Amino acid sequence: MTSLATVVSGGILLITLSxxxxxxxxxxxxxxxxxxxxxxxxxxxxRLLGSSMVRNSTHILVTMRYEGRDGIPFSQLRxxxxxxxxxxxxxxxxxxxxRYGSGWEVTWVGLNGGREVRNPVSLVAGTGxxxxxxxxxxxxxxxxxxxxxxxxxxxxxxxxxxxxxxxx
Numbered sequence: 001m002t003s004l005a006t007v008v009s010g011g012i013l014l015i016t017l018s019x020x021x022x023x024x025x026x027x028x029x030x031x032x033x034x035x036x037x038x039x040x041x042x043x044x045x046x047r048l049l050g051s052s053m054v055r056n057s058t059h060i061l062v063t064m065r066y067e068g069r070d071g072i073p074f075s076q077l078r079x080x081x082x083x084x085x086x087x088x089x090x091x092x093x094x095x096x097x098x099r100y101g102s103g104w105e106v107t108w109v110g111l112n113g114g115r116e117v118r119n120p121v122s123l124v125a126g127t128g129x130x131x132x133x134x135x136x137x138x139x140x141x142x143x144x145x146x147x148x149x150x151x152x153x154x155x156x157x158x159x160x161x162x163x164x165x166x167x168x
Contacts, residue, residue, distance in 0.1 A: 089147050
């Protein structure tokens, strides 16, 4: 009889440990989900990651890939400010803020080097949406005093909180 009681109590102990383990795993999973949800809420609205920069004496072309959850309407692209940081020919660091149409403009929007198919942007009509993972190319007028051999930094700031930066 003693061995039967030992087996039963051992079984009850295993069942209790299994239930407790399941409860612990469930609690950990719920806390992990809550943490991921909190991180998503705290995450900025999106960002643009610089993928290339090409310069000559008159223009700077910057291509950035948009990483975000929601698309950016073209009307909001026009509201963005671009900050250009550069070294002048005299060796002085300069920072200028460029407004859309008077210092920078969008020249291309696409996906993986090709045309975009979802919510296509029309530069002429000023319509469409920059969707997640699409790339945008900005054309900036190079200031006349920019040192062509020194690196530059281009930052873009949208009213919605989306930002982007690239240097080269």
